[in-house]
Amino acid sequence: MVRQVCILSTARPVEGELDVQNILLQARTNNGPQGITGMLAAGGGFYLQIIEGEAGAVDALIARMQADKRHENLRILQDIEVAERDFCGCPMAFRNLAGESVGLIAAHLRGAWLPAREIAAAVGNPAAAAALTRMPLAA
Ligand SMILES: Cc1cc2nc3c(=O)[nH]c(=O)nc-3n(C[C@H](O)[C@H](O)[C@H](O)COP(=O)(O)O)c2cc1C
DSSP: OEEEEEEEEEEOOBTTBOOHHHHHHHHHHHHHHHTOEEEEEEETTEEEEEEEEOHHHHHHHHHHHHTOTTEEEEEEEEEEEESSOSSTTOSOEEEEOOHHHHHHHHHHHHHSOOOHHHHHHHHTOHHHHHHHTTSOOOO
């Protein structure tokens, strides 16, 4: 089984800019050797990230991220075990996050879990994110 965690955080711009390029460089350098894969979405003043891997490696990454001043208010929206990775072979994919999607995805995840593939589809698409809130809750 693979642990899959979805994290929302509030971006803290550095000199007015989000530091996405450097974050992705760090993630893509570190994640391969740690067996971490996932996706980072940035926009609307937020980062929404899915990280997947062995439980201990995921914990270690979250601990490093909690000390990172480039964001704050980290919230674990979902922490589940899945049979297979959704981002196989991808140390950290990137998507633009539509600001309107954030609240809708977070609202859905408060009531039910959501496959990472559907989170990925909804981050860039507010209409898809809105449809989530109308989905029946998962068991
Ligand atoms: C939104 C966000 C996502 C991040 N994602 C990752 C990641 O997937 N992997 C990673 O190693 N570091 C990630 N980082 C950076 C870590 O917080 C930390 O700075 C880095 O892991 C330290 O690496 P180092 O010990 O090699 O300097 C992220 C930072 C932010 C702000």
